Amino acid sequence: MTEIAFQDAYPEDLSHCYGCGRHNPQGHQLKSFWDGEETVAEFQPEPQHTAVPGFVYGGLIASLIDCHGTGSASAAAYRAEGRALGSEPPLRFVTASLHVDFLRPTPLGPVLKLRGTIEEVKERKVVVAMTVSANDQVCATGRVVAVRLPAAMA
Numbered sequence: 001m002t003e004i005a006f007q008d009a010y011p012e013d014l015s016h017c018y019g020c021g022r023h024n025p026q027g028h029q030l031k032s033f034w035d036g037e038e039t040v041a042e043f044q045p046e047p048q049h050t051a052v053p054g055f056v057y058g059g060l061i062a063s064l065i066d067c068h069g070t071g072s073a074s075a076a077a078y079r080a081e082g083r084a085l086g087s088e089p090p091l092r093f094v095t096a097s098l099h100v101d102f103l104r105p106t107p108l109g110p111v112l113k114l115r116g117t118i119e120e121v122k123e124r125k126v127v128v129a130m131t132v133s134a135n136d137q138v139c140a141t142g143r144v145v146a147v148r149l150p151a152a153m154a
């Protein structure tokens with residue numbers, strides 16, 4: 001794993017995301033890292049993330065896939081350009097498409113483990129496929145199409 005989380009390399013003024021912003025104390029503050037050619041993140045759900053008692057709310061899972069996907073997209077774009085994470089000018093991505101499949105109920109208790117595979121890297125678009133596992137069992141899969149931050153959001 002690299003030492004710095006992808007999201008900790010985001011510019012100061014773009015670090016307030018509910019899912020991953022380090023400056024959002026009420027958010028999830030997801031942290032993603034490289035693991036070889038794949039990307040990984042972990043998240044510990046809390047009781048407020050309940051769907052049915054004992055099981056994780058699907059919206060939380062979607063949120064984790066969203067932010068692991070966009071973080072992975074940014075890191076993949078830096079890697080494709082042979083640049084250090086967070087170096088200027090920043091490579092910033094937002095979600096164009098978020099697809100989630102819930103394969104089985106996700107137990108509330110274990111740490112959730114996300115693993116991402118970079119499927120496509122273009123100058124303005126990166127596609128990331130992901131799994132979300134609990135107790136080493138894949139509970140959900142996801143796919144994010146991430147596109148470079150539009151001027152309207154900069």
Ligand SMILES: CCCCCCCCCC(=O)SCCNC(=O)CCNC(=O)[C@H](O)C(C)(C)COP(=O)(O)OP(=O)(O)OC[C@H]1O[C@@H](n2cnc3c(N)ncnc32)[C@H](O)[C@@H]1OP(=O)(O)O
Nearest residue numbers: 014017066067070092093094095096097125145147149150
């Ligand atoms: C930035 C620093 C970190 C910030 C925090 C992390 C973000 C956390 C994740 C989020 O929640 S972001 C918030 C939710 N997302 C948005 O609000 C984005 C709103 N949508 C837009 O602003 C535009 O639709 C968008 C910038 C995503 C795309 O518009 P463009 O006009 O720039 O896209 P364009 O039509 O040029 O398409 C570029 C490529 O993306 C593809 N694409 C665009 N929208 C798509 C879509 N919906 N589904 C699949 N592919 C899509 C499109 O096909 C094309 O692929 P190819 O290059 O291969 O031809």
